[in-house]
Amino acid sequence: MLKDLLTPETANVFVGKLGDMLEKAIGKPLGYAINWGRIWSLWPVHIETACCSVEFGAASSPRYDVERFGIIEAFGSLRQCDLIVVQGTITRKMAPRLRLVYDQMPEPKYVIAMGACAITGGLYFDSYNVLPGIDGILPVDVYVPGCPPRPETLIQGCLLLQEKIKRMKARTIV
Amino acid sequence: MSSDSAKPTTDSKPEEKPTTDSKPEEKPTTDSKPVVKKPEEKKVELPAFEKSISDKIVEKFGDKVEVAFVKKDRVGINVSRENVHDVAEFIRDGLNYDHVESVSGVDYPQDNEIAVVYHIGSYSDPSLARQLLVLSTRAQREENPIPGSDATRLPTLRDIFYSVEFHEREIFEMFGVYFEGHPDNRRLLLPEDWADIPPLRKDFAIKGR
Amino acid sequence: MTTELPTDIKSTSSEIQIDKPSSKWLPPGLALQKVDEKIMTLNVGPQHPGSGHMRLIVQIDGDYIVACDPDPGYVHRGEEKMAEYRNYITNIPHLERPVIHDSCNILYPYVLGVEELLGIEVPERAKYVRVIAAELNRCIYIMYWLAIYGIFLGHSTMFMWPTGDRELLIDLMEKMTGARVTHSHFIPGGVRNDLPANFEEVCLRQVNYFEKRIKEYAAVFYDNPILIARTQDTGVLSRQDAIRLGVTGSVLRASGIDYDVRKKEPYDVYDELDIQSIVMTEGDAYARSKIPWLDMMDSCNIIRQALQKMPKSGSVRVKLKPNPKGKGFDTVYKRVESGRGSLGCYIVSDGKPEPYRLKLSVPSFRNLIALPYLLKGEKLGNMPSVYWSLNYWPVEADR
Numbered sequence: 001m002l003k004d005l006l007t008p009e010t011a012n013v014f015v016g017k018l019g020d021m022l023e024k025a026i027g028k029p030l031g032y033a034i035n036w037g038r039i040w041s042l043w044p045v046h047i048e049t050a051c052c053s054v055e056f057g058a059a060s061s062p063r064y065d066v067e068r069f070g071i072i073e074a075f076g077s078l079r080q081c082d083l084i085v086v087q088g089t090i091t092r093k094m095a096p097r098l099r100l101v102y103d104q105m106p107e108p109k110y111v112i113a114m115g116a117c118a119i120t121g122g123l124y125f126d127s128y129n130v131l132p133g134i135d136g137i138l139p140v141d142v143y144v145p146g147c148p149p150r151p152e153t154l155i156q157g158c159l160l161l162q163e164k165i166k167r168m169k170a171r172t173i174v
Numbered sequence: 175m176s177s178d179s180a181k182p183t184t185d186s187k188p189e190e191k192p193t194t195d196s197k198p199e200e201k202p203t204t205d206s207k208p209v210v211k212k213p214e215e216k217k218v219e220l221p222a223f224e225k226s227i228s229d230k231i232v233e234k235f236g237d238k239v240e241v242a243f244v245k246k247d248r249v250g251i252n253v254s255r256e257n258v259h260d261v262a263e264f265i266r267d268g269l270n271y272d273h274v275e276s277v278s279g280v281d282y283p284q285d286n287e288i289a290v291v292y293h294i295g296s297y298s299d300p301s302l303a304r305q306l307l308v309l310s311t312r313a314q315r316e317e318n319p320i321p322g323s324d325a326t327r328l329p330t331l332r333d334i335f336y337s338v339e340f341h342e343r344e345i346f347e348m349f350g351v352y353f354e355g356h357p358d359n360r361r362l363l364l365p366e367d368w369a370d371i372p373p374l375r376k377d378f379a380i381k382g383r
Numbered sequence: 384m385t386t387e388l389p390t391d392i393k394s395t396s397s398e399i400q401i402d403k404p405s406s407k408w409l410p411p412g413l414a415l416q417k418v419d420e421k422i423m424t425l426n427v428g429p430q431h432p433g434s435g436h437m438r439l440i441v442q443i444d445g446d447y448i449v450a451c452d453p454d455p456g457y458v459h460r461g462e463e464k465m466a467e468y469r470n471y472i473t474n475i476p477h478l479e480r481p482v483i484h485d486s487c488n489i490l491y492p493y494v495l496g497v498e499e500l501l502g503i504e505v506p507e508r509a510k511y512v513r514v515i516a517a518e519l520n521r522c523i524y525i526m527y528w529l530a531i532y533g534i535f536l537g538h539s540t541m542f543m544w545p546t547g548d549r550e551l552l553i554d555l556m557e558k559m560t561g562a563r564v565t566h567s568h569f570i571p572g573g574v575r576n577d578l579p580a581n582f583e584e585v586c587l588r589q590v591n592y593f594e595k596r597i598k599e600y601a602a603v604f605y606d607n608p609i610l611i612a613r614t615q616d617t618g619v620l621s622r623q624d625a626i627r628l629g630v631t632g633s634v635l636r637a638s639g640i641d642y643d644v645r646k647k648e649p650y651d652v653y654d655e656l657d658i659q660s661i662v663m664t665e666g667d668a669y670a671r672s673k674i675p676w677l678d679m680m681d682s683c684n685i686i687r688q689a690l691q692k693m694p695k696s697g698s699v700r701v702k703l704k705p706n707p708k709g710k711g712f713d714t715v716y717k718r719v720e721s722g723r724g725s726l727g728c729y730i731v732s733d734g735k736p737e738p739y740r741l742k743l744s745v746p747s748f749r750n751l752i753a754l755p756y757l758l759k760g761e762k763l764g765n766m767p768s769v770y771w772s773l774n775y776w777p778v779e780a781d782r
Binding site: 045047049054057060063091097101128 | 436
């Protein structure tokens with residue numbers, strides 16, 4: 001009976017289900033190992049939203065060299081990323097795009113809100129085109145304050161996120 | 175730079191006081207003696223070169239144009255919306271100005287008008303490199319704006335100065351001034367689903383203020 | 384995100400109908416558009432490795448670009464509206480946010496304009512401090528621009544070297560102003576603080592080393608045959624078209640027009656300094672990418688001259704009254720040469736402590752008009768090199 005069900009068209013569905021079952025079976029005992037793997041593969045989506053991207057770029061510079069922590073490696077495709085660093089102001093035009101990008105990322109995914117604008121609107125609290133913080137559209141894991149934050153602050157935010165993931169339950173696919 | 179300015183030749187803006195100080199033009203930046211300047215009641219000599227530019231325009235168009243101010247390196251011309259196209263054409267062909275640096279809209283609800291100010295400069299004529307011609311025109315302002323289909327209209331200058339293209343698109347969305355003859359009156363900076371009145375008008379209040 | 388479908392989406396026939404509108408609603412600008420069987424529309428950005436904060440709607444026929452429609456505005460934050468609600472001093476911090484890595488230069492025309500409105504004369508030493516800060520900032524801006532240009536062209540060394548060497552100058556600015564990028568150092572009436580002790584020596588040493596470093600970029604970047612192959616004769620802007628389109632800065636000077644505001648309309652003490660404005664006549668992406676690099680060497684030269692000529696002591700700011708305001712109705716337009724080109728600030732004052740209207744005429748916005756023109760007929764692969772050679776910073780263009 002299983003043979004009849006398993007046609008080439010449905011094969012990947014079965015493989016996916018198998019993956020789910022496996023993860024459920026070993027998720028709890030191997031949670032620590034899964035989290036450990038996630039900690040060292042925090043690759044951000046390359047989406048720049050405002051001026052904080054200057055300091056984000058400076059964090060990759062030879063002086064700060066965030067890649068020595070094994071994180072924040074500039075990466076091409078958002079399908080392989082699991083971190084989104086919201087670099088600054090989110091305007092009303094950008095907000096749907098940001099959500100689209102977030103929705104396309106595979107689980108598990110984490111969000112860092114970088115800069116005062118991404119946290120509360122910052123200097124642009126009374127502007128007509130700026131969202132007062134991104135909490136309304138994305139679930140934020142770590143807030144990195146500053147206008148703009150220094151690269152050290154961003155690095156510390158990433159380390160805090162690692163710390164947070166370590167203590168989380170290993171999230172399965174939702 | 176320092177505050178060189180001269181008496182306006184005509185009283186276009188009633189509030190505009192004749193600004194006070196006059197200084198020699200050569201090195202305005204080097205003298206540091208007066209820290210805050212005292213007003214002097216001396217009649218000032220208008221800068222000659224700038225005066226000659228404004229004279230040429232006045233000579234050509236007579237009382238259709240109004241000289242708003244003649245300052246150092248800046249000549250201000252006010253034109254009504256019927257004549258702005260002709261004046262701009264003369265500025266390009268007769269005076270060698272060739273590009274627009276900036277187009278700004280200014281909303282005057284008390285006059286029921288929206289001013290559109292073109293700052294026109296020249297790359298090809300070295301004698302005009304310092305100069306900017308400030309061409310200002312006014313469009314009728316509507317109380318309840320429907321951008322694109324109300325009377326807030328101006329003729330476009332895109333066929334004369336190509337560089338106004340994006341600037342005029344910006345003015346259209348920020349003030350609701352429709353530029354007749356502009357090939358591409360689309361939205362530029364605001365979100366696609368913007369449904370409020372144009373945001374830079376004075377009656378648009380930002381939150382909390 | 385809204386889940387309701389706006390009514391006007393259904394009515395446009397050219398857009399592809401979406402089956403389940405409630406779950407898959409797309410904003411109008413994102414909906415697919417069918418143009419032609421042969422011509423494909425491609426949305427580049429806003430999420431794209433290296434497009435920055437803007438979208439380019441490119442129509443391609445095979446590998447060649449037929450039309451390009453730039454779609455800026457993703458960082459439009461309403462600076463000009465906000466400025467009408469803040470007084471002349473509290474406007475300073477948010478007005479430098481459009482270009483935080485060139486923050487002295489974007490504040491410069493505003494500060495000059497406010498000084499003219501208030502009728503203040505700036506002390507001599509403050510003028511020199513401003514020139515030094517502005518030139519350092521120009522270098523910082525160009526280094527970041529160069530780093531991103533390297534990333535755009537897949538040249539990782541050219542990201543690492545400029546971002547590393549840039550920190551030298553950021554250190555200097557941090558010493559001078561106390562902040563890494565957002566300095567808020569220029570105020571009407573001078574600069575906020577005097578130079579720290581023995582700043583001159585440190586500055587001279589760092590700038591000399593910096594100049595030595597950037598000369599090495601020629602070997603790895605500017606003489607690199609791959610770069611030359613990708614940028615030479617790409618996106619050529621002729622002299623006539625540069626005038627017609629009204630572009631500015633390095634884009635203009637790459638097309639053979641000698642126009643530098645520092646030289647043509649000198650502000651502060653630029654008329655006492657020897658400025659070379661670098662001009663190339665090719666007008667292609669290579670010339671546009673080389674001119675900022677040569678500009679940096681010129682800036683180092685200017686900094687050295689300014690350090691030499693600067694009065695060794697004296698006040699650096701004029702004390703202002705609280706809530707300064709202009710005298711009656713007045714307008715002023717000031718411009719400076721920033722890292723990207725001529726940057727103007729138009730202030731309309733009606734005698735209140737707040738400006739009646741403030742307009743930033745930014746070079747990025749002015750150069751954007753050349754992009755559709757330059758990309759027409761180019762290969763899609765050349766798009767990044769043409770786009771970033773325009774010296775374009777999207778946040779500034781959107782304001």
